[in-house]
Amino acid sequence: MITREFQSLHSDVNRRDFLKVLGGGLLVCLSPVPTIAQESGRAANRHELPTEISAWIHIDADGQVRVFTGKVEVGQNIRTSLAQAVAEELRVPFESITMVMGDTDLVPWDMGTFGSRTTPTMSPQLRKMAIAARELLVETAARRWNVDASKLIAGSGKVTSPDGKKFITYANLTRGEDLVKSVSGNPTLTPATEWKVAGTAMPKVSGRDFVTGKHEFPSDLARPGMLFGSVLRPESYNAKLDSMDTSAAEKMPGVRVVRDGDFTGVVADSAFVAHQALGAIKAKWSSPTQPSNQGLFDYLKANLEGKSDAEHQSGSVIDSFASADVKLESRYTIEYIAHTPLEPRAAVAEWNDGKLTVWTGTQRPFGVQEELMQAFKLSPKQVRVIQPDMGSGYGGKHTGEAAIEAARLARATGKPVKVVWTREEEFTWAYFRPAGLVEVKSAAHRDGILVSWEFHNYNSGPAAIGTPYEVPNQLIQFHPSKSPLRQGSYRGLAATFNHFARECQMDEMAHALKMDPLAFRLKNISDQRLKAVVQAAAEKFGWGASKSSLERGFGIACGTDKGGYVATCAEVAIDPSTQKVKVLRAVQAWECGAIINPDGLRNQVQGALVQGLGGALFERILFSNGRIENPRLSKYRVPRFSDTPQIDVVLIDRKDLPSAGAGETGIVGIAPAIGNAIFAASGTRLRHMPLTPEDNVIKS
Amino acid sequence: MSKFLLHINGKSYPIEAQDDESLLSVLRNHLSLTGTKYGCGEGQCGACTVLMDGAATRSCQIPAAAAADAKIMTIEGLEQSGRLTPVQEAFLQEGAFQCGYCTSGMIMAASALLHDNHAPTDEQIVTAMNGNVCRCGTYPRILAAIRRASSASAGGAR
Ligand code: FES
Ligand code: FES
Numbered sequence: 001m002i003t004r005e006f007q008s009l010h011s012d013v014n015r016r017d018f019l020k021v022l023g024g025g026l027l028v029c030l031s032p033v034p035t036i037a038q039e040s041g042r043a044a045n046r047h048e049l050p051t052e053i054s055a056w057i058h059i060d061a062d063g064q065v066r067v068f069t070g071k072v073e074v075g076q077n078i079r080t081s082l083a084q085a086v087a088e089e090l091r092v093p094f095e096s097i098t099m100v101m102g103d104t105d106l107v108p109w110d111m112g113t114f115g116s117r118t119t120p121t122m123s124p125q126l127r128k129m130a131i132a133a134r135e136l137l138v139e140t141a142a143r144r145w146n147v148d149a150s151k152l153i154a155g156s157g158k159v160t161s162p163d164g165k166k167f168i169t170y171a172n173l174t175r176g177e178d179l180v181k182s183v184s185g186n187p188t189l190t191p192a193t194e195w196k197v198a199g200t201a202m203p204k205v206s207g208r209d210f211v212t213g214k215h216e217f218p219s220d221l222a223r224p225g226m227l228f229g230s231v232l233r234p235e236s237y238n239a240k241l242d243s244m245d246t247s248a249a250e251k252m253p254g255v256r257v258v259r260d261g262d263f264t265g266v267v268a269d270s271a272f273v274a275h276q277a278l279g280a281i282k283a284k285w286s287s288p289t290q291p292s293n294q295g296l297f298d299y300l301k302a303n304l305e306g307k308s309d310a311e312h313q314s315g316s317v318i319d320s321f322a323s324a325d326v327k328l329e330s331r332y333t334i335e336y337i338a339h340t341p342l343e344p345r346a347a348v349a350e351w352n353d354g355k356l357t358v359w360t361g362t363q364r365p366f367g368v369q370e371e372l373m374q375a376f377k378l379s380p381k382q383v384r385v386i387q388p389d390m391g392s393g394y395g396g397k398h399t400g401e402a403a404i405e406a407a408r409l410a411r412a413t414g415k416p417v418k419v420v421w422t423r424e425e426e427f428t429w430a431y432f433r434p435a436g437l438v439e440v441k442s443a444a445h446r447d448g449i450l451v452s453w454e455f456h457n458y459n460s461g462p463a464a465i466g467t468p469y470e471v472p473n474q475l476i477q478f479h480p481s482k483s484p485l486r487q488g489s490y491r492g493l494a495a496t497f498n499h500f501a502r503e504c505q506m507d508e509m510a511h512a513l514k515m516d517p518l519a520f521r522l523k524n525i526s527d528q529r530l531k532a533v534v535q536a537a538a539e540k541f542g543w544g545a546s547k548s549s550l551e552r553g554f555g556i557a558c559g560t561d562k563g564g565y566v567a568t569c570a571e572v573a574i575d576p577s578t579q580k581v582k583v584l585r586a587v588q589a590w591e592c593g594a595i596i597n598p599d600g601l602r603n604q605v606q607g608a609l610v611q612g613l614g615g616a617l618f619e620r621i622l623f624s625n626g627r628i629e630n631p632r633l634s635k636y637r638v639p640r641f642s643d644t645p646q647i648d649v650v651l652i653d654r655k656d657l658p659s660a661g662a663g664e665t666g667i668v669g670i671a672p673a674i675g676n677a678i679f680a681a682s683g684t685r686l687r688h689m690p691l692t693p694e695d696n697v698i699k700s
Numbered sequence: 701m702s703k704f705l706l707h708i709n710g711k712s713y714p715i716e717a718q719d720d721e722s723l724l725s726v727l728r729n730h731l732s733l734t735g736t737k738y739g740c741g742e743g744q745c746g747a748c749t750v751l752m753d754g755a756a757t758r759s760c761q762i763p764a765a766a767a768a769d770a771k772i773m774t775i776e777g778l779e780q781s782g783r784l785t786p787v788q789e790a791f792l793q794e795g796a797f798q799c800g801y802c803t804s805g806m807i808m809a810a811s812a813l814l815h816d817n818h819a820p821t822d823e824q825i826v827t828a829m830n831g832n833v834c835r836c837g838t839y840p841r842i843l844a845a846i847r848r849a850s851s852a853s854a855g856g857a858r
Binding site: 074075076077203204207208210211212213214215216217219220222228270271272273276340341342343344389390391392394420422423599600603604606607608609610611613632633634638639640641642644647 | 718728730734736737738739741744745774778779788792795797798799830832835836838840841842
């Protein structure tokens with residue numbers, strides 16, 4: 001168990017001492033370069049680790065390689081893909097790598113796992129360290145054999161002599177040694193064309209534990225003597241407690257009620273009793289009047305907050321719009337949606353001699369550590385957050401609510417306490433993907449060349465707000481508003497809505513120009529990478545092979561964000577009598593540079609599309625007066641087997657380009673592709689997400 | 701509060717639980733059989749699926765006491781002396797998961813389906829599995845895994 005072995009890593013030791021703690025061997029650390037420093041690597045004033053490093057690799061006397069990173073595994077498969085990258089550069093078998101992730105006592109500080117940053121930043125960092133480790137091993141072998149290091153070959157966990165007759169394993173080289181190296185330069189990475197381990201479809205690490213139920217998710221963990229906690233919630237947002245009677249709960253055997261300022265919770269020796277006790281608390285609240293879905297978009301536009309600088313500005317949108325041949329003005333809207341990770345927030349907290357340890361499902365273990373430090377006035381050394389590979393997050397688990405609640409209850413009772421949120425709590429007390437509206441004015445010459453693009457996004461967010469099309473006159477602006485609901489990160493952020501608005505508007509322009517939507521796009525794209533995915537998707541889909549009819553529609557959309565390029569085609573069937581829509585088929589072409597794991601990538605791209613179907617067609621949060629009205633899966637519809645179309649994913653492997661992340665941007669294409677397909681068939685332009693919230697029926 | 705025996709994965713466990721405590725709660729919190737997951741508590745996601753006398757059952761929807769006479773099988777009971785079932789094997793082969801949180805429930809539901817129908821059509825698979833949610837959206841792979849397992853069973857690999 002790594003956790004026990006390295007318990008004392010958190011002392012202020014220098015690198016050599018640090019290696020002693022690890023039991024000798026070889027240690028390579030990476031000193032962050034300034035651009036990386038913002039993301040990984042501890043800030044100078046509070047570094048805990050031997051030096052300012054952003055990650056490290058250790059090879060022990062058995063040749064086992066351990067890679068330490070603050071990134072976390074949430075289903076996006078980086079435990080596998082990062083290990084592939086390290087194995088590649090270190091020239092060791094994939095199996096000899098263990099990734100140690102998301103444990104604040106063991107790994108270097110990291111901002112968190114989001115924004116598709118792991119592959120473009122952490123992966124090259126780890127590869128650089130692996131190269132340094134390999135070089136150190138080769139130099140050590142050269143010294144032992146008294147030969148020129150440049151003649152030796154590293155491969156399969158060994159260093160071999162030029163004639164291939166003599167070899168020494170990494171384990172032999174590191175045994176009894178204290179080899180330390182710090183990397184800060186820019187060694188040449190192995191080009192993707194020469195990859196042997198990276199670039200292959202490696203199956204998920206420890207996949208077997210998932211099919212046997214052995215893997216312990218955060219909500220599965222138990223500690224000796226652990227109690228179960230549950231937390232009292234207000235009847236609505238911003239409600240004030242008027243009175244509370246906890247006597248019935250307190251009389252229940254084994255139950256303890258914990259009050260701490262505004263916080264009220266219960267603990268019991270079973271989760272069932274804890275929930276019963278919570279139900280026995282009688283609380284009276286008074287709630288202020290609050291906004292609801294009714295009038296939401298006007299509210300957002302009327303309640304601006306903060307500055308709205310232009311994200312892009314060129315030429316004059318006013319003049320170019322006024323003088324253009326074909327022009328359109330539209331308004332698009334999007335509702336709040338919930339991440340609904342299948343595993344809700346969960347945490348187990350334990351206090352030992354003033355040190356707090358919390359196991360919890362989060363995308364930001366160091367962020368949660370910070371929250372706990374603040375909540376309990378602790379130093380970083382007094383808080384350890386451990387993130388077991390969790391039941392996903394999709395941008396929804398950046399925060400540490402359950403961790404703080406469990407820690408509060410554990411402190412009050414002196415026992416480890418587990419808190420697992422109910423589905424209803426997860427729907428109500430987490431945060432949402434922002435609702436918003438977009439107003440867009442676009443114009444083109446009669447020949448189909450875009451001349452003017454004015455785009456205003458209210459509240460939803462600035463991600464991918466720019467247009468990838470060539471337009472000489474642009475004004476693109478994000479306007480933050482006061483959100484009536486707590487909102488935050490979500491897979492792809494606002495890229496989904498900005499793509500929806502832009503790609504539907506492009507479709508409208510194409511129809512207004514009497515042009516084929518594909519041809520219109522291609523005419524205005526000069527980015528060759530975008531062009532390549534659009535063409536690949538269209539070709540696979542058979543774009544243009546059949547014409548849309550009243551019962552069958554074809555739509556296309558494309559875009560780029562975070563280094564990923566995507567094009568999506570959709571085919572929908574519409575029942576003429578009921579106006580019910582069914583998505584029959586989708587093709588998604590994807591390119592994000594050199595592919596590290598084609599199987600994992602395919603899985604991500606497909607999964608993002610399926611998740612995107614929900615927000616496209618029917619997911620929405622209903623609320624009024626500070627209450628969520630559909631906080632359950634029976635009332636909040638998520639995509640199921642029967643909603644899933646036939647999906648073809650076309651991957652373009654650009655071995656000449658650095659790898660970008662792929663967890664998010666695959667979600668952006670499906671909503672506009674469906675919206676455009678619905679228009680092609682029915683002539684009804686749906687400008688609201690979700691498109692068909694009521695039973696998949698088209699309503700204009 | 702009642703006392704009863706639960707027969708799970710071939711073993712009998714004496715249980716003391718309140719009459720309305722769910723089988724899911726007992727499995728997870730009394731018996732540490734945490735392979736069975738909580739996802740919604742209202743029979744909508746299938747993460748808690750177990751087999752009761754061979755039938756796929758939402759363990760969050762049935763009181764533990766009501767399961768006292770049944771033979772219960774959970775995800776932990778599938779593997780036999782290190783051998784996975786064809787369904788488990790197929791999920792591995794197809795990489796039919798991302799975070800893996802839905803996987804136990806999916807495998808239990810698929811096992812029940814294939815037990816009753818060795819060669820289901822895609823339509824039958826979708827109907828049988830539609831109560832199981834994969835939020836990561838791996839449905840096409842799960843479908844492929846069930847197809848693969850059905851041909852594996854048909855080929856006598858069971
Ligand atoms: S937890 Fe039982 S169906 Fe969702
Ligand atoms: S793999 Fe994450 S919910 Fe299915």
